Every structure is written in structure tokens, then in C-alpha cells.
Amino acid sequence: MPIEGVWDLTIATPVGRIKPVVELIRNGGEFTGVAHGAGEEVSLQNVVVDGDRVTWKQAVTKPLRLNLTFAVTVEGDALTGMSRAGRLPASKVTGRRRVTGTD
Numbered sequence: 001m002p003i004e005g006v007w008d009l010t011i012a013t014p015v016g017r018i019k020p021v022v023e024l025i026r027n028g029g030e031f032t033g034v035a036h037g038a039g040e041e042v043s044l045q046n047v048v049v050d051g052d053r054v055t056w057k058q059a060v061t062k063p064l065r066l067n068l069t070f071a072v073t074v075e076g077d078a079l080t081g082m083s084r085a086g087r088l089p090a091s092k093v094t095g096r097r098r099v100t101g102t103d
Contacts, residue, residue: 003054003074004031009095011083015063022095024054038062054079 004026011018020037024047033044035058044056055071070093072081077097082090 002026003049003052006098006100007079007095008098009079009093012092014089014091035060 004024007022007024009020009022011020018037020035022033022035022044024031024033024044031047031049031054033047033056035042035044038060040060040062042058042060044058047054047056052074053071054074055069057067057069059065059067066085068083068085070081070083072079072093072095077099079093079095079097081093083093084090
């Protein structure tokens, strides 16, 4: 199942819901990506795809300076998983792939 595309995520954090947009891109045999949210754009680091499981790391500065790790499972146009910011409790992540073009 391809994982590349633009994903609208919802992260349920202890301080409220955060709704970033993540773009996962296949570049040859490797994956890269970019996350947009809270007025900033950050590159995804160490993107690893193992079947339907995807993991990556990213650093953000808004609303706080945090190093985040993500582990999600992709099922069709939906994903679910967890995000962790250092020693803070894990936060539930859900997402939907954006439909591009017209049929």
C-alpha cells in the first residue's frame, strides 16, 4: 500500500488538538517528507517505511520547542498511531489522505 501523499493529521495532546499537514514523498527508494503547522514548515527526518508502518522524527518550535517521534500505520487513505515528545506521554495520531485531482 503506498504511503506517499498529503495527510491531514490530528494529534490529541494534553493541551488540545493539533492539526498539522504532513507530505510523504518517495524519492527513488527512499522516503522524505515535510510537515506544515503552527505557522512553520519542518522536514521529516529518518522516515522509515516497513510494510504499512511508517516512522519519522521532526523538530518543531511552535507552540513549544520539541523533538517529536511518530509511529503510524497506514490503511488505505487513513492512518492511526502515536506521537511522542521526549518524556511527555504519547499522543494519539489520526489522519486522512487528501484526495488530489478529479475522477
